[in-house]
Amino acid sequence: MPSKRSLETFYEPNLRLTQAHGLLGYNAGYAEVRGRDSFDQHQKNLVWRLLGDVHIGPESTVLDVGCGVGGPSGWIFDRYRPGRLIGIEYCSTSVRAAEQRWSGTPERPIFLQGDAQHLPLPDESVDVIFNLESALHYADKRRFISECMRILKPGGTLCLGDITTQYKRLFVALGILNIVSSQFSTHARLWSFEDYMSAFKALGLRVLRHEEVARQAADSLFEGLTEVSRVGWNNARGYRGRYFYLRFMEKLLRHEWLAYDLFAVSKR
Numbered sequence: 166m167p168s169k170r171s172l173e174t175f176y177e178p179n180l181r182l183t184q185a186h187g188l189l190g191y192n193a194g195y196a197e198v199r200g201r202d203s204f205d206q207h208q209k210n211l212v213w214r215l216l217g218d219v220h221i222g223p224e225s226t227v228l229d230v231g232c233g234v235g236g237p238s239g240w241i242f243d244r245y246r247p248g249r250l251i252g253i254e255y256c257s258t259s260v261r262a263a264e265q266r267w268s269g270t271p272e273r274p275i276f277l278q279g280d281a282q283h284l285p286l287p288d289e290s291v292d293v294i295f296n297l298e299s300a301l302h303y304a305d306k307r308r309f310i311s312e313c314m315r316i317l318k319p320g321g322t323l324c325l326g327d328i329t330t331q332y333k334r335l336f337v338a339l340g341i342l343n344i345v346s347s348q349f350s351t352h353a354r355l356w357s358f359e360d361y362m363s364a365f366k367a368l369g370l371r372v373l374r375h376e377e378v379a380r381q382a383a384d385s386l387f388e389g390l391t392e393v394s395r396v397g398w399n400n401a402r403g404y405r406g407r408y409f410y411l412r413f414m415e416k417l418l419r420h421e422w423l424a425y426d427l428f429a430v431s432k433r
């Protein structure tokens with residue numbers, strides 16, 4: 166796992182951009198139709214797409230692992246009003262931003278600093294785990310999925326959306342960018358679709374649903390970047406580098422070097 170400091174350095178431009186542009190998510194988003202919705206709405210669309218028809222009610226405990234600045238946690242909380250919603254995030258800077266956003270609100274998600282590979286929850290205590298565009302960073306994804314198995318109640322659901330690739334060797338080579346901590350050190354360790362399917366099988370999870378949404382994620386990113394450029398980058402001074410990084414990611418998704426897989430799996 167990268168050090169906390171190093172991951173915070175990578176996410177600093179995202180943090181500044183979300184703050185400067187009133188955004189609440191760090192994810193690529195989902196544009197069903199081009200030109201219809203704002204980037205903020207695309208990010209919400211991706212959350213609803215990943216959750217699908219999963220049941221969340223007042224009796225449910227929901228965990229958002231890798232919750233970023235807490236946008237998706239908040240949207241889920243507002244829509245479903247679960248009994249408990251806990252967001253876990255590795256970067257303290259993002260946890261603080263999530264806390265600030267909700268300060269003074271009595272009914273709200275709880276945000277904790279923690280590592281997805283060592284979830285600080287008791288066995289069989291969670292109904293739904295939500296994990297969006299975060300697992301790409303985990304050095305040991307099997308350990309994360311085993312942790313999900315441990316804390317999910319029987320019949321509970323893991324909704325996992327991640328960027329994957331069939332070209333793992335190429336992306337391992339790009340790992341050279343991680344040697345020096347910078348805003349380009351993604352610390353990504355990508356899996357393929359097949360890696361996920363075999364891990365789910367090996368760990369005894371049942372696949373309820375799968376969808377690949379790279380085209381919609383690329384369209385959303387394209388429009389999001391256009392939106393940010395239109396408003397101007399002045400408030401996010403010095404962070405233009407993130408624009409080119411995200412443009413590159415958009416191209417990789419569009420030309421199928423990267424895929425964007427959404428899974429819903431359940432514990433038997």
Ligand SMILES: C[S@@+](CC[C@H](N)C(=O)[O-])C[C@H]1O[C@@H](n2cnc3c(N)ncnc32)[C@H](O)[C@@H]1O
Nearest residue numbers: 190191192231232233254255280281297299302
């Ligand atoms: C692309 S962002 C997505 C954030 C959020 N899910 C969203 O959709 O807005 C990935 C997040 O995962 C967090 N993350 C990376 N490794 C983590 C780990 N081991 N445990 C918890 N969070 C982690 C990052 O700090 C980052 O905030």
